[in-house]
Amino acid sequence: MRAYKPKDNVQAKAYYTDRFYVAPQVPKSAVETDEVFASDLEAIKAKFEVKDAYIQVEQMVIYINAHDIYGVLELMRDELQYTQLSEMSAIDWLAKDNTFEIFYQMLSMTKRKRIRVKYFIENGQAVDSVEKLFRSADWSEREMFDMFGIEANNHPFMKRILMPYDWQGNPLLKTYPLEGDEFAAWYEVDKIYGKEARDIIGPELRDTARVDRYDSERFSRLGFEVPKGTKITGDEEPHVESYQEESGVFMVTKLDKESSKVIDDPQR
Amino acid sequence: MAQVKNRLTPFFENITFDRDDNELVLNFGPQHPSAHGQLRLMLHLQQEQIVKAHPDIGYLHRGMEKMAENMIYNEFMPTTDRMDYIASSSNNYGFALAVEKLIGLEVPRRAKVIRMFLLEINRLMSHLFWLATTALDIGAMTVFLFAFREREYLMDIIEGYCGARLTHAAIRIGGVPLDIQDSFLGQLRVFLDKLPQNIKDYEDLLDSNRIWLMRMEEVGTISTEMALSWGCTGPMLRASGVAWDIRKEEPYELYDEVEFNVPFSDKGDNFARYRIYMEEMRESAKILYQCIEMYEKCEKDGQTELMAHAPKYISAPKLDIMTQNYSLMQHFVLVTQGMRPPVGEVYVATESPKGELGFYINSQGGPYPYRLKLRAPSFWHTGILTDLLPGHYIPDVVSIIGTTNIVFGEVDR
Amino acid sequence: MAQHKVNYTQDGGLPIALTSVDKIVNWGRSNSLWAMTYGLACCGIEMMAAGASRYDFDRFGTIFRASPRQSDVMIVAGTLTKKHSEFIKRLYDQMTEPRWVISMGSCANTGGMFNTYATVQGVDRIIPVDLYLPGCAPRPETLQYGVMLLQKKIRANKAGNAQKAKRLM
Numbered sequence: 133m134r135a136y137k138p139k140d141n142v143q144a145k146a147y148y149t150d151r152f153y154v155a156p157q158v159p160k161s162a163v164e165t166d167e168v169f170a171s172d173l174e175a176i177k178a179k180f181e182v183k184d185a186y187i188q189v190e191q192m193v194i195y196i197n198a199h200d201i202y203g204v205l206e207l208m209r210d211e212l213q214y215t216q217l218s219e220m221s222a223i224d225w226l227a228k229d230n231t232f233e234i235f236y237q238m239l240s241m242t243k244r245k246r247i248r249v250k251y252f253i254e255n256g257q258a259v260d261s262v263e264k265l266f267r268s269a270d271w272s273e274r275e276m277f278d279m280f281g282i283e284a285n286n287h288p289f290m291k292r293i294l295m296p297y298d299w300q301g302n303p304l305l306k307t308y309p310l311e312g313d314e315f316a317a318w319y320e321v322d323k324i325y326g327k328e329a330r331d332i333i334g335p336e337l338r339d340t341a342r343v344d345r346y347d348s349e350r351f352s353r354l355g356f357e358v359p360k361g362t363k364i365t366g367d368e369e370p371h372v373e374s375y376q377e378e379s380g381v382f383m384v385t386k387l388d389k390e391s392s393k394v395i396d397d398p399q400r
Numbered sequence: 401m402a403q404v405k406n407r408l409t410p411f412f413e414n415i416t417f418d419r420d421d422n423e424l425v426l427n428f429g430p431q432h433p434s435a436h437g438q439l440r441l442m443l444h445l446q447q448e449q450i451v452k453a454h455p456d457i458g459y460l461h462r463g464m465e466k467m468a469e470n471m472i473y474n475e476f477m478p479t480t481d482r483m484d485y486i487a488s489s490s491n492n493y494g495f496a497l498a499v500e501k502l503i504g505l506e507v508p509r510r511a512k513v514i515r516m517f518l519l520e521i522n523r524l525m526s527h528l529f530w531l532a533t534t535a536l537d538i539g540a541m542t543v544f545l546f547a548f549r550e551r552e553y554l555m556d557i558i559e560g561y562c563g564a565r566l567t568h569a570a571i572r573i574g575g576v577p578l579d580i581q582d583s584f585l586g587q588l589r590v591f592l593d594k595l596p597q598n599i600k601d602y603e604d605l606l607d608s609n610r611i612w613l614m615r616m617e618e619v620g621t622i623s624t625e626m627a628l629s630w631g632c633t634g635p636m637l638r639a640s641g642v643a644w645d646i647r648k649e650e651p652y653e654l655y656d657e658v659e660f661n662v663p664f665s666d667k668g669d670n671f672a673r674y675r676i677y678m679e680e681m682r683e684s685a686k687i688l689y690q691c692i693e694m695y696e697k698c699e700k701d702g703q704t705e706l707m708a709h710a711p712k713y714i715s716a717p718k719l720d721i722m723t724q725n726y727s728l729m730q731h732f733v734l735v736t737q738g739m740r741p742p743v744g745e746v747y748v749a750t751e752s753p754k755g756e757l758g759f760y761i762n763s764q765g766g767p768y769p770y771r772l773k774l775r776a777p778s779f780w781h782t783g784i785l786t787d788l789l790p791g792h793y794i795p796d797v798v799s800i801i802g803t804t805n806i807v808f809g810e811v812d813r
Numbered sequence: 814m815a816q817h818k819v820n821y822t823q824d825g826g827l828p829i830a831l832t833s834v835d836k837i838v839n840w841g842r843s844n845s846l847w848a849m850t851y852g853l854a855c856c857g858i859e860m861m862a863a864g865a866s867r868y869d870f871d872r873f874g875t876i877f878r879a880s881p882r883q884s885d886v887m888i889v890a891g892t893l894t895k896k897h898s899e900f901i902k903r904l905y906d907q908m909t910e911p912r913w914v915i916s917m918g919s920c921a922n923t924g925g926m927f928n929t930y931a932t933v934q935g936v937d938r939i940i941p942v943d944l945y946l947p948g949c950a951p952r953p954e955t956l957q958y959g960v961m962l963l964q965k966k967i968r969a970n971k972a973g974n975a976q977k978a979k980r981l982m
Contacts, residue, residue: 144470146737146767155765158502158744189501189746215628218749219775223762237747237760237775241644248747268631271783279465294458294812295931296896303466303930310463310470312930320898320933326407336934337923408899430900433850433879437857438897459897460854463929479926485855485950529858532865548865565862566855566950809854812894 140227141306160186168243172212180204191246198234198251202260205236205249209265214238214247217266220273222280224306230255232282236262253282261287279304298323311338423451426794430459434537434798437808439782441797443789450797453789455782461812468772472738473499473573476772481567483776484810486529487522489558490752492571497652498748498759499573503713503741508705510698511575512653516691517588518558518570519653520684524595525554526753527677527684531602534674534802538615543605550591550598557587573739574714575707585692595685599678606674616671620788620800623668630787631780634755635680636804639673641666646751658690673803713739738767747775754778754805776810838972842885842911843964845874849884849908851901853891856918856950860890863953875960881907886963887940888956892920893933905940913967915959916942919949 163173163185169192173185176194180203183195196204208214219237226232236249253259259276261284262269273284274293281302283290292299300315301308311317321333345353346364356368429440438459444452464483468476480495481488493515500507507515528551535543555565560581562570570576606612622632627640637644643664647655663679665672707714715734716727743765749758755777762771781804789797832840848870852860864870864877878884881904893901905914916936919925922945924934936942943966946959 144768146740148737149766153740155740156742158504158742158746158763160744188744189748191747193745216631218631218633218756219747219758219760219773221760221773223771235760237758239749241642241649244649246747246749248745266631267626267629267787268780268783270786271779292458294461294896296458303463308466308930310466310929316895316930319895320939324408324899324902324939333938336938338928338934408903430897431851431904433877438853459894459900460892461894461896461931462892462927463931467927467929482855482926485858533861545866548862549867552862552865552867565952566859 138227139307142309143306144310158188160188163187163192166192168245169247172208172245172247175212176204176207179207191248193248193250196249196251198253198257198259201234201236201249201251202262202265205238205262205265208238208247208249212240213242214240214245216241217262217268217272218246220262220269220276222276222282224280224304225252226255227306232280234259234276234282258283258285260285263287278302281305422446428797430456434801436533436801436806438812439801439806439808441785441789443794443797445794448793450789450792450794453786455785457779457782457808457811459812460808464813465772465774468769470768472767473741473769474734474738476769477572478567478569481569482809483774483813484526484752484754484757484778484807485566486807487526487753488566488568489518489522489570490526490750490757492569493519494748494750494752494757494759496571496573497750498746498761499741500708501748502744502746502761502763503710503739505574505708505710505713507575507708508703509654510579510695510703511706511708513691513695513698514576514580514706515571516653516655516658517580517584517688517695518561518568518576520688520691521554521558521588523684523753524681524688525551525558527681528554530677530753530802530805534799534805535606537798537802538612540605540609540612543602546598546601546605550595553587553591557584557591560584560587572707574710575705577706579706580695585695588688588692592685592688596682599681603678613671615795615799616674616803617669619670619792619796620803621667621669622784622788624666626784626787627668630784632755632784633777633780634751634753635673635676636755636777636781636784638662638664639676640668646749646756650749652750654694655687657694658687660687670799670803673805677805713741740765740767749775752777754807754810755781774813776813778804778806778808778810779813782806782811835972836968839968839970842972843967845876846886846913846960846963846967847876847878847884848960849881849887849904850877850879851887851889851891851904853889853893853897854918854920856890856921859950859953860888860917860956863956868953868957870957870960873957873960873964881905882909884908885911886913886915886960888915888917889921889936889942890917892925892927893936893939894931895933896931898933898939901936902939911967913943913963914940915944915946915956915963917946917956917959918951919947922947925949 163169166187169187176182180200181197185192185194216239217236218239220235223233231252231254233250233252238247238249259282261273263273271293273287274291276282277284277290278292278294279302291297301313317336318330321329344351348358348360348362348364355370357371358364358368424445426443426445428443429435430438440456440459442454442456443450464479467479477492477495480491483491528547532544532547558568559565560583562568622640624641627637643662645662648662660683663676665676711730715721715731720727721731741763743763745762747758747760749756757777758775760773760775761769764770788800862868887905887908916922920927921936924932933939944959944963946955948955
């Protein structure tokens with residue numbers, strides 16, 4: 133029987149999990165345990181709806197509504213001194229409930245605190261660009277668009293950034309295999325030589341460790357070289373490499389190991 | 401031999417030319433010797449002045465985040481080497497620290513000291529490499545040869561430790577795999593004793609050099625607001641007037657026990673960045689001297705542990721694996737299936753030589769990370785070229801790219 | 814008139830060496846292999862190290878040139894991605910014949926550890942390669958050895974004949 137493979141998540145999965153295995157949780161603590169975070173959260177809560185907030189690994193995580201993101205980040209930048217957007221990207225939850233989770237990693241250099249602002253969007257929904265607040269979001273949102281296909285409203289230049297402009301597919305989606313789809317596999321051949329060259333060049337050889345010592349067409353063993361195409365039997369004569377031509381180049385005399393000085397101390 | 405036929409269309413196929421001005425569009429890269437990798441810049445020029453710059457990246461995008469989702473945690477460690485390949489150990493460390501925070505591990509002190517050695521040696525290697533390449537781009541061949549000479553000595557030390565020159569993979573989740581070799585401290589001391597004189601040599605060659613000053617001073621000035629807005633970190637931010645060093649502000653490892661200064665400047669130009677790199681090399685040397693003392697103290701106190709003890713996540717020492725049944729079983733499971741960190745997420749930032757290197761890991765309790773986002777500083781240091789280059793002249797492009805210290809393994813990941 | 818200090822009657826007579834055209838042409842070609850700087854990734858750093866103070870490539874006559882039109886050998890040092898693949902073809906076509914290609918490092922040889930959607934699985938899918946250097950990243954010594962092997966390969970060929978079409982199309 134052929135094993136069932138889920139189509140909505142083609143990433144590597146554990147081949148065996150104990151039936152009774154319950155994954156432990158990274159401990160979360162209440163926001164009140166840290167007074168800086170507590171006051172920040174109060175300030176945000178006064179103006180916007182905060183769905184959930186907790187502290188995990190020394191950083192506060194807050195969940196907000198998708199349409200509030202510009203306002204929240206503006207408030208955090210102008211009033212709460214979170215002056216830097218370190219990072220933003222998305223997490224693909226399409227297989228679970230058809231949503232993307234977007235996170236914004238904020239840094240306050242005066243308070244030495246980091247907050248992660250998060251929200252969920254539906255598949256196909258666009259996010260609001262925060263490029264006007266933080267220029268760093270310009271490239272981050274382009275990367276997110278490239279990798280997940282999530283568009284950002286009001287972005288000045290919503291184009292692919294890492295993949296070529298004529299690329300198809302969004303590589304970081306869970307439905308996209310690591311080795312790429314057929315388009316990816318033949319991209320460079322199609323582009324440079326055309327589709328008809330596929331047969332001549334052949335498919336990609338993904339097994340990088342494949343070495344066949346009996347194949348003298350494609351491999352040569354250093355020290356035991358034979359002419360191309362010779363049948364290898366295993367009793368080839370070792371072939372001594374000399375670094376100079378036999379009689380020496382006529383300007384340079386023959387180098388020999390005995391009379392040359394070997395420097396073995398690199399720190400000399 | 402006849403030219404091999406191909407179907408490539410003329411070069412500017414993806415740019416529109418329906419403009420009615422006199423702008424010249426100049427393509428810079430992706431194979432340009434002073435682009436520090438595979439940077440492609442589309443420069444719109446008004447005579448020699450740049451009016452619009454459009455950096456095009458992705459020429460070294462190798463899909464590392466996707467790889468991480470398909471690899472067990474320990475398997476991903478060598479891949480992080482290839483991000484910022486000038487200073488590989490700092491990437492190893494960033495990833496190891498993120499996973500350790502996720503599973504809540506405490507690393508033995510001796511391992512911490514060895515990690516500090518590796519991190520600071522990597523910082524020195526990275527800064528020396530930066531100096532060499534930037535000086536070469538600007539035409540100072542001597543400095544290139546000098547700085548590479550010193551860098552080779554550091555590489556010898558690292559090679560003695562882990563066997564690799566460039567891609568170290570010298571740090572494991574939970575500690576370090578090996579103790580330092582016998583000759584490590586001696587070689588390091590010899591190097592560090594020579595270093596101040598070497599740095600002075602570079603400075604004598606550059607600091608009062610008229611060409612160097614003309615191409616560095618008042619060129620590529622980044623204001624504080626711009627640096628913050630673009631997410632600049634590391635020397636780029638410190639040159640623009642913000643004294644922010646994660647080693648100082650959010651100390652990890654033993655950085656709260658060592659004494660060092662954070663050099664910063666409020667000029668924001670190329671020259672300020674150059675000065676900061678030079679000063680940071682001196683500070684690294686200071687830290688390394690203190691690390692030597694700490695290591696010797698560890699030796700005296702008999703602290704020999706190199707890996708944390710956490711049987712659920714980390715394999716036992718080799719001797720235990722070879723002699724004890726349960727350790728062998730655990731090791732087998734950890735190698736074949738991988739460790740399973742708890743459900744949760746973590747973002748950990750470390751100060752790599754280039755800036756803030758962050759790892760965001762979202763774990764769903766499986767042996768593979770559900771999402772791993774690499775926050776590489778160079779990505780934004782490349783992005784800032786969009787706003788920084790307009791107004792400058794063509795020759796300035798090279799010196800600005802040089803001082804931003806971008807590495808494309810990290811930009812494109 | 815300048816005085817000649819060389820005694821032509823000693824040490825085997827006059828300073829004249831007789832050789833064939835093949836040999837002298839190959840001697841020149843193999844000892845002045847100008848390499849194109851094609852540092853794509855990590856291996857590019859080792860390529861630079863090979864050109865810098867300790868390993869000193871200049872003594873092999875290998876000088877790095879930034880332009881494909883001035884270079885004889887293309888050292889593909891690093892990962893070739895799909896986005897970059899068209900440029901390597903363009904640059905290869907710009908090089909004058911005779912031209913050689915060294916594929917440096919696992920990524921350029923076979924895709925190496927980057928078995929992903931974005932990486933070309935071996936640069937020989939796009940341009941013909943003369944020499945593959947293993948390693949990730951290969952040491953500068955490997956590159957030096959590779960260049961010496963390439964020199965041997967060049968010396969073994971007939972210089973007069975036009976180069977045979979290499980693999981691919």
